[in-house]
């Protein structure tokens with residue numbers, strides 16, 4: 001099989017696909033003013049997605065994460081999941097969601113073929129959650145997780161963006177919550193994007209502050225495989241859950257980068273903070289274009305840079321992470 005490999009020898013078994021840049025939440029670090037609907041019609045169709053993922057699967061991609069915007073807003077969401085799941089070579093279909101109506105819908109997601117769910121919960125305080133997201137829906141999201149466990153999900157990953165003035169003091173609540181539940185709670189360092197510079201300056205907090213608190217209270221770093229993803233994980237013998245830290249500003253963050261992204265408009269993004277996307281959509285129009293598509297992807301991958309330049313304040317073409325899925 002052809003395998004995708006860049007000039008630095010990095011391989012890419014994992015693709016994140018945004019299926020819409022629309023979102024119904026207004027997270028203060030991402031889309032504080034909500035979003036406009038005009039892009040929605042242009043999102044990749046189910047057939048375009050099938051051709052796209054088929055090409056990547058032939059290049060060694062085994063895992064696809066469906067994200068957005070809020071991916072579950074697409075009315076064809078379940079169809080997209082089952083289409084990707086049936087593509088030869090794809091072993092895992094994961095999704096990232098804000099948990100909107102998850103309690104009612106999770107059963108259909110699992111039936112369609114979702115293997116793993118990341119859900120975003122930035123605060124376990126209902127009012128804090130509402131302040132951050134613009135929605136009084138914390139209980140609904142928590143009920144969705146409960147329902148997932150009832151349906152046999154072995155665990156969840158929960159993402160919380162670390163913010164100085166919103167949740168940095170809530171580590172004890174989060175730890176208490178995962179004491180008896182198989183949840184990996186990942187604190188993500190707030191990233192600067194084109195649209196959130198003032199917010200970033202006020203709220204950014206280095207992940208080291210959480211790391212120190214964990215190490216001081218008996219948490220131990222888990223040694224993970226290089227390709228396991230960007231989170232450093234910590235475990236504690238008294239807890240069923242784990243803690244993850246995602247620290248994009250640490251100097252070695254990009255070393256083992258196995259992440260590739262495709263936007264909802266069919267642009268290949270080689271880095272979350274790259275300058276531009278590389279268009280693939282014109283080659284998603286018929287099954288006969290697969291050889292040309294595969295060649296184009298292999299050529300583009302050679303343009304992947306060794307690292308991002310976030311620490312210099314360079315956010316590339318990324319105005320918000322809702323554009324390309326975080």
Ligand code: SAM
Nearest residue numbers: 030068069097098120159190191321322325326
């Ligand atoms: N709407 C879904 C959700 O919120 O889970 C999926 C898309 S969202 C862009 C994916 C992840 O990116 C979420 O966990 C979100 O918290 C995170 N995110 C968005 N903007 C961010 C930023 N500026 N810094 C760090 N994480 C961010």
Ligand code: SF4
Nearest residue numbers: 023025027030098322
């Ligand atoms: Fe929407 Fe997710 Fe961005 Fe929040 S983080 S505004 S839920 S895309």
